[in-house]
Amino acid sequence: MEGKKTKVVAVIQCDFAKERCSGFACLDSFAKRIDAFKGYPADSGIIAVPFNCGGCPGRRIPRTVAHLVKSAMKKAGVEKDEIVIHLSSCMVTDNGHYPPCPHLGYIEKMLERKGVAYRKGSYGSKTASSRRREGKYEPFEF
Numbered sequence: 829m830e831g832k833k834t835k836v837v838a839v840i841q842c843d844f845a846k847e848r849c850s851g852f853a854c855l856d857s858f859a860k861r862i863d864a865f866k867g868y869p870a871d872s873g874i875i876a877v878p879f880n881c882g883g884c885p886g887r888r889i890p891r892t893v894a895h896l897v898k899s900a901m902k903k904a905g906v907e908k909d910e911i912v913i914h915l916s917s918c919m920v921t922d923n924g925h926y927p928p929c930p931h932l933g934y935i936e937k938m939l940e941r942k943g944v945a946y947r948k949g950s951y952g953s954k955t956a957s958s959r960r961r962e963g964k965y966e967p968f969e970f
């Protein structure tokens with residue numbers, strides 16, 4: 829990973845997907861440091877913070893990110909540039925839930941205005957990967 833050591837990884841998940849998804853697979857991938865979390869060292873004490881987007885068009889994101897930045901500093905002395913936000917696979921990929929979030933550009937702009945680092949992807953579904961190879965889903969590289 830470039831820059832400062834990451835101390836907090838937040839995973840933003842789609843509100844619609846979370847109506848049926850527990851979010852287990854994303855945090856399991858983080859715990860195993862696979863899929864979109866490959867670059868983070870194991871046993872590094874990174875805190876994982878999952879939260880939902882709040883519904884279209886990601887209306888909760890700026891407020892929750894502001895709260896995260898404030899709490900991370902207050903509770904754990906973590907600075908903003910030690911936080912990385914992952915936009916979950918249910919938001920950024922064509923997948924079993926549905927196509928990518930139609931508000932992705934708007935959400936990215938909100939994160940840029942908040943000045944937080946973000947990356948695309950979380951859990952890599954084997955089924956979705958195979959459908960990508962078959963050309964049924966849009967391409968995505970983890």
Ligand code: SF4
Nearest residue numbers: 842881884885886929
């Ligand atoms: S803004 Fe995107 S990620 Fe959030 S509920 Fe709507 S479609 Fe899902």
